Amino acid sequence: MLAATVRDPTAVRACGRVLGVDKNLAWRLVRLAGAHDLAGVLASRPGSRGWGLAFEAFARAGCDPSLVAVLATARMRFEQEILDRRLDERTLRLLAFGGLESNQGREEILAIRREGFELAARRFGTRAEMLGTAYLVTPSGEGDLLDLTAVTTCLGLRRIGPGASFEIHRGTNSVSNCRPERIRSSIEAHRGMGSLVPSLSSPNAAEELLVAANPAINVVHFRGGGDPASQGIDAVFVESLPKAAYADARHPGEMGAFGAPALVPAVWFVLEVLVDRSVRWGEIAQGAMYSQIAGPVNRLQYFEQQRLPMSESPESGVDAALPEELGDLRVPHRAALEHAVAGIERSLDDFTVHRLVVSHPPLCSNIRMLWRLPERSDGAAR
Secondary structure, eight states, X not given: XXXXXXXXXXXXXXXXXXXXXXXXXXXXXXXXXXXXXXXXXHXXXXXXXXXXXXXXXXXXXXXXXXXXXXXXHHHHHHHHHHHHTTOOHHHHHHHHHHTOOXXXXXXXXXXXXXXXXXXXXXXXXXXXXXXXXXXXXXXXXXTTEEEEEEEEEEEEEEEXXXXXOEEEEEOOOOOTTOOOOOOTTOBOXXXXXXXXXXXXXXXXXXXXXXXXXXXTTTEEEEOOOSSOOSSOEXXXXXXXXXXXXXXXXXXXXXXXXXXXXXXXXXXXXXXXXXXXTTSOOOOEEEEXXXXXXXXXXXXTSEEEEEEEOOOOOXXXXXXXXXXXXXXXXXXXXXXHHHHXXXXXXXXXXXXXXXXXXXXXXXXXXXXXXXXXXXXXXXTOOO
């Protein structure tokens, strides 16, 4: 319709002048004409009054009435689809900005995340300043398999109101003689026994506030009930997963992934992969966030994942210290990493640090860093 009435259908000013509409409506019509996905359509479509003005403008400009009728029908069917799916305005805004690389889109997503964080914290009476997972990747000494050490930090964890006992951690496998877990260089689920590090955790935290709800699989809960704690506590877990990852791709173009779930409402979520400099490793491809729908047994047995919009990107080769905006959290986080590398007789200088920092992650989302794994060398053992 724009092409039939305007010489340059991508020029906002020309469209506004020919159609006799204001700049905002002209901008929306041009963007809508060029939209190629749902996010683009949702972000560009006019409101009810705008549609009325647009139809009148096209009629005045002598546009083919059959084209106007097609657009009117399509618009009505689209709006009915939204009603049938019971999508509220906030959900539509999130969908609209989810696929757009713009400051407005990023601000919208962050505002929705903050609101979700506040709701979840009040609902469960629990919040944390930071939830972090770092994977230390080292050669296993067997073929091209890799050993992993997982460092989980839950910093500034506190009660802000009454609530039930709340799951905050599910550990990796730290049994020395465990069965090798060949997961194509990824840890997509926590399993097995884990270990709380008393020297790095707040005094008496385990006795008073943390409880292993199921020691067989290391499910750790933040105890509910009683008066809310005015000051937060720190909890640090360090676990190992020997021979858990592949260094090289088994198939051309294969991707590796390291991720962790956001099990507690947190202001910051930090996912890190520290790769031993002796390991040949591909560049970071992207960061990804997924919602997860719980399975029939518990909320960590997921059977469906939906990718969520996120504007944050991983950084490679960064310093072991957290960004300055995380303030006082940098000290306990650094101490946890140093404790972990000392336990495997390494130093932080032996590793290249890859980091993804997410503000106010949705509760129970799964956040990952994805790599394109390097191709296998000719002499690599299977």
